[in-house]
Amino acid sequence: MASTNAAVSLALLLLLLSASVALARVSVGYGGFWHGGDGMKVRGDVLGRQEADRVVELPGQPPVGFKQYAGYVTVNEKHGRALFYWFFEAMTEPEKRPLLLWLNGGPGCSSIGYGEAEELGPFFPKKDQQTLKLNPHTWNKAANLLFVESPVGVGFSYTNTSEDINELGDEITAKDSHAFLVNWFKRFPQFKSHDFYIAGESYAGHYVPQLAKAIFDSNKHVPKSDYINLKGFMIGNALLDDETDQKGMVEYAWDHAVISDRVYRDIKTKCDFRRKKASVGCNTALTSYFNVYEIIDMYSLYTPSCVSNSSSSISSSRQRPMIQGIAPQILSKFDGWHKRSAGYDPCAPYYTESYFNRPDVQKALHANVTSMSYPWTHCSDAISIWRDSPASMLPTIRKLIAGGIRIWVYSGDTDGRIPVTATRLTLKKLGLKINEDWTPWYTNNKQVGGWTIEYDGLMFVTIRGAGHEVPSFKPKQALQLVKHFLANKKLPPKPF
Numbered sequence: 429m430a431s432t433n434a435a436v437s438l439a440l441l442l443l444l445l446s447a448s449v450a451l452a453r454v455s456v457g458y459g460g461f462w463h464g465g466d467g468m469k470v471r472g473d474v475l476g477r478q479e480a481d482r483v484v485e486l487p488g489q490p491p492v493g494f495k496q497y498a499g500y501v502t503v504n505e506k507h508g509r510a511l512f513y514w515f516f517e518a519m520t521e522p523e524k525r526p527l528l529l530w531l532n533g534g535p536g537c538s539s540i541g542y543g544e545a546e547e548l549g550p551f552f553p554k555k556d557q558q559t560l561k562l563n564p565h566t567w568n569k570a571a572n573l574l575f576v577e578s579p580v581g582v583g584f585s586y587t588n589t590s591e592d593i594n595e596l597g598d599e600i601t602a603k604d605s606h607a608f609l610v611n612w613f614k615r616f617p618q619f620k621s622h623d624f625y626i627a628g629e630s631y632a633g634h635y636v637p638q639l640a641k642a643i644f645d646s647n648k649h650v651p652k653s654d655y656i657n658l659k660g661f662m663i664g665n666a667l668l669d670d671e672t673d674q675k676g677m678v679e680y681a682w683d684h685a686v687i688s689d690r691v692y693r694d695i696k697t698k699c700d701f702r703r704k705k706a707s708v709g710c711n712t713a714l715t716s717y718f719n720v721y722e723i724i725d726m727y728s729l730y731t732p733s734c735v736s737n738s739s740s741s742i743s744s745s746r747q748r749p750m751i752q753g754i755a756p757q758i759l760s761k762f763d764g765w766h767k768r769s770a771g772y773d774p775c776a777p778y779y780t781e782s783y784f785n786r787p788d789v790q791k792a793l794h795a796n797v798t799s800m801s802y803p804w805t806h807c808s809d810a811i812s813i814w815r816d817s818p819a820s821m822l823p824t825i826r827k828l829i830a831g832g833i834r835i836w837v838y839s840g841d842t843d844g845r846i847p848v849t850a851t852r853l854t855l856k857k858l859g860l861k862i863n864e865d866w867t868p869w870y871t872n873n874k875q876v877g878g879w880t881i882e883y884d885g886l887m888f889v890t891i892r893g894a895g896h897e898v899p900s901f902k903p904k905q906a907l908q909l910v911k912h913f914l915a916n917k918k919l920p921p922k923p924f
């Protein structure tokens with residue numbers, strides 16, 4: 429009797445073992461085959477952890493042929509800080525394509541709320557707030573695509589040490605994002621050998637170069653296991669330099685018939701944007717400047733505002749709390765600076781907010797596992813102070829150019845927030861040699877997509893007719909842009 433039992437148990441054990449091996453085989457990264465540039469084997473326990481993050485299907489999701497994963501990666505065990513990520517394998521040949529991390533700015537805004545759900549990810553929440561539509565210009569057509577909500581306090585990312593929220597700033601954001609990547613690659617080692625790129629917009633003009641620098645510096649001394657194969661980064665409508673960003677905003681507003689001659693003249697004579705504090709006269713002039721943007725969208729001058737009132741039940745204000753201490757030092761003291769942006773469908777943020785607050789969606793994403801006390805929002809309501817924010821990113825950019833990192837800077841030219849004028853002034857200040865000046869580039873239907881300037885060490889691209897969130901306003905052009913960036917190929921200077 430006893431021996432029969434033992435035999436049955438043994439058979440059962442064998443069955444279980446072979447089943448788990450089979451499971452491991454189908455669950456590895458890209459559609460079920462082993463991979464590793466240097467003959468690396470992905471271990472069973474790693475596969476199990478990876479599989480636990482697998483997003484099988486989201487509520488209302490259209491069927492897709494690529495795999496997706498979401499969950500938390502701990503970045504600081506002592507404080508209990510964890511960043512939330514959502515990862516999409518490339519639509520085709522994920523084993524061959526690069527890995528691209530996308531970051532939104534704020535500071536305090538979610539890369540999932542903007543980047544994934546309204547700009548360049550595969551899934552956009554629909555007006556019905558029940559279903560998702562497939563974005564035909566999703567960037568996982570070009571790369572394996574990773575979104576992370578950073579720093580803690582943003583979206584689903586959290587800390588178990590509440591005081592951490594008052595200690596945030598550029599430095600800790602870069603440090604935690606770097607720790608996130610090191611640990612994420614431990615969970616997804618099959619992507620470690622891939623070329624790695626970072627892209628982002630707006631305040632990510634700080635985040636992206638700072639994270640690139642953190643990787644660049646640590647790559648010099650870390651063990652091979654923590655090495656990250658960083659090749660380049662791309663930033664759009666990016667905050668880069670207090671003096672030129674603020675000056676450019678004012679120039680642009682006058683030149684685009686947003687402000688009167690009087691307001692323009694007052695700002696010109698009373699504001700010195702190299703300073704940290706504004707004079708009384710400058711503040712008065714800037715108040716008039718921001719008043720105009722109460723009635724039109726600063727982030728996209730020529731598109732409508734959301735006027736539907738079906739959304740009044742969700743937090744309907746686009747005003748986000750003021751954060752003390754961020755760059756640019758003068759303009760960020762104004763409420764008008766802290767408005768949220770909308771996007772191509774100016775009501776899209778309402779659909780997104782409603783969708784990500786659904787418990788079934790959060791469950792499917794393995795999000796909010798600690799049951800946070802506040803709802804998911806595009807931009808954090810919890811962060812109210814920012815400890816460090818350098819006035820200029822140019823020293824960092826210079827260093828990375830010298831280090832051979834590929835850098836592309838792009839600009840949607842109908843954004844009034846970090847307008848093309850600001851970026852042009854900033855790049856002029858950077859003072860690089862021009863290899864090829866002001867050249868048009870073409871889309872595949874023979875239209876001018878914008879212009880490029882090829883500097884010695886940096887590519888600048890404008891996107892004609894796009895607001896602050898370029899991929900949301902000009903999705904086709906944005907996909908073309910990212911494909912060329914990743915391939916290190918110039919955009920076509922002639923119709924083709």
Ligand SMILES: *[C@@H]1O[C@H](CO)[C@@H](O)[C@H](O)[C@H]1NC(C)=O
Nearest residue numbers: 502505507508509510588798
């Ligand atoms: C935070 O605390 C919760 C509850 O104790 C715990 O389940 C979770 O693992 C902690 N998070 C981190 C990153 O340590």
Ligand SMILES: *[C@@H]1O[C@H](CO)[C@@H](O)[C@H](O)[C@H]1NC(C)=O
Nearest residue numbers: 734735736737738739740741
């Ligand atoms: C706005 O909401 C109110 C109250 O629910 C309703 O009576 C009104 O018709 C709505 N207006 C529009 C334009 O939808």
Ligand SMILES: *[C@@H]1O[C@H](CO)[C@@H](O)[C@H](O)[C@H]1NC(C)=O
Nearest residue numbers: 583796799800801802803804
């Ligand atoms: C987390 O879940 C709780 C319910 O358990 C909910 O009240 C809260 O709004 C959620 N927070 C976030 C950030 O999703």
